[in-house]
Amino acid sequence: MTSEVNSRPVTDEMLVAYVDGELTQNEQTSLEAALEGDEELRARLALLQDGERPWAEAFEGLLDQAPVAKLEAAFAAAAHTHAEQARAEQAETPNPGAHPVAADSERIPANDHASRSWWRPAMAACIAVTLMVGFAAGYGTNEVRKPQITAAVQTEAEIWRQAVADYQALYTRETLSTAQTDPTAQSAGLLRVSEALGLALPDAVSQVPGLDYKRAQILKFGEQPLAQLAYLYKDDIPIAFCIVRLDDPDQAAKNEVRSGLNIVHWAKDGFSLMVVGDLPVDELDNFAREIEGKMI
Amino acid sequence: MTDTHLNPVKSGLPELLSRLWRFAMVLSHNEEIAGDLVQATCLRALQRSEQFQEGTHLDRWTFSIMASLWKNELRAERIRRGGGFVDAEEVLVSDGAEKIETNILLTEVLAEVQALPEAQRSAVLLVYVEGLTYAEAAAALEVPIGTIMSRLAAARFKLAALRRAEEGGPRRQVKTGQ
Incomplete structure (x- = not known):
């Protein structure tokens, strides 16, 4: 292409800069003048324009696939x-x-x-x-x-x-600020996670009074899919409801503290479940009971 | 340790992760390597956070770190691992693509771009997707502006040729922007 500089007054580089609006006003004016009288140049310009694509839109989809949790x-x-x-x-x-x-x-x-x-x-x-x-x-x-x-x-x-x-413990409210809040997308997210996990997650788990549901995603624990549903409490404190299949015997809800966070955990039908967040035990208990009720 | 709350790099990186990953995917064609590249980029950015000038674009600065890490370190590792480059269409459309599948045209665009040589597709991503100016893209990729221009021109010619070949062959509607 640069080899053509000598034989052509306008290079492909200049043409692409013209298409992309990167020329100065003067350059643009003189290039447009050159285009007027040069059919071959117009043909090259048309070819470059044929290489135009809806770039941003196409790559937006890739953004949606980003493994956010990872x-x-x-x-x-x-x-x-x-x-x-x-x-x-x-x-x-x-x-x-x-x-x-x-x-x-x-x-x-x-x-x-x-x-x-x-x-x-x-x-x-x-x-x-x-x-x-x-x-x-x-x-x-x-x-x-x-x-x-x-x-x-x-x-x-x-x-x-x-x-x-x-x-x-690494989550902040900002971590969840980019989550999709569109109900259709949330519902689809729950379905996707249900399928990966092999356990139905009813839409009701996303409707917990007092918690603002944010998103569902699949993480991995060993080779096991790990479901994580993220909520925000009072627009401030991230709360997670997580599920993994460990095939442990059923177990009623228990409390514990890990990494400075309160946890309510139980096991049912081979799945281990937990609700975790930086909330007082009583409050977290209430949310866990609510969620447990919705899972039945 | 410096106060992390006052470190604009540390506080700004989390928001950029998906876009960094996208650039990493465009460079590496491989999800695992892309993850490594994002992590390495975050670490390098944190290590150099004193060099970041507040008020400038953190995304541009971080893209340039990623491009440099890729060029100087990870790309070699990628080749050493001997994986070869995975077929673009397969990588980009395999996971969680329900949204993309609704638009075959957009999927085609991704595949077309991924089939371009690495130098061209990184220029395309930075300028046409991320909206960097030629000068910003040149700085990020550490090449002269003219190189960015010729890469973009070459990419456009390639895609135009694809479109014209399609139009000459079986009829398919691939017109865009109308």
Whole structure:
């Protein structure tokens, strides 16, 4: 194309810039003058215009396919690694004004991405990821400083609840601000998640008085699909209802605290279910009972 | 540690994740690598957050980090892993595509763009999808503006040829923008 510069007064680059509105007023005027008397040039322009597509609209669809939960997790992992690196650097360069580094803080080598990827859908990675977020979730709360190194001796259900709680602890109201609020889309989302999970999620679970339903998505716990329904309480506190098939015996609702969040969990028909959020036990209990009632 | 609440990179990245992933998908054609690339980009952006000038576009800045990571590190890894490039149509239309399926034309556009050489499709994504100016795209991809222009022209010629071939063959309505 550039080789044509000598034989043609107007290059393809200039033509495409003209189509894209990137020429200055002067350039545009002289190019339009050149077009007037040059049929061949008009033909090339028409060809370039034939290469026009509804780009933004087409790629909007790809945006809708983004695995939002995984990406949020990837960001959390990056933020965690970065925080660890910053802490390690601080420890190496003593600064009298800075806070002392906690004695039990883990030094993590300042590697970038490859070995600490959050992305592998294997069980081992899932547990590793639990550990990783275990640190991150503690920031700001002063509660969970140590990694959950007891994971190996926990039951699968406990590991699951810890993973969900760690993950939930990273949520803010902004995390859910991009969720679709169109009822048709929400209903379709629930159906998609129901199918992946193998358990019917009635539309009613999205209508919990006092909670603003945001979205349903499928995450992965080991090889098992993990359903996550996200709600917002008083436009401020993220609440999640999560389900995974662990084939544990039925169990009535119990309370516990993980990563500083209250949890109500129960098991039914092979599925383990939990409601988690930064709410007082009583309030969370009420919501959990409401949701449990809708699942029957 | 600096106060995370005052770090515009840290507070701004979450909103950009889907768009970063889309760019990563256009570069890598592979969902797993795209995820890695987003994560690596977030980390690099956080590490360099002091270089980010508040008031400028965080998305542009982050796209340039991703392009550079891809060019210098992950692309090589992608090739080392030996996966080869997966067929574009398959990758982009396989998952959760119910919405896309409602519009065959738009799906076709995605497939057409994904079939372009990497240099062209990243220029197309940044300029035509993300709305960067030529100068911004040139900065993000670390190439001269003229290179952006020739990539876009080449991409358009390729797509135009596809359309004309279609029109010469079996009749199909692919007219757009009318």
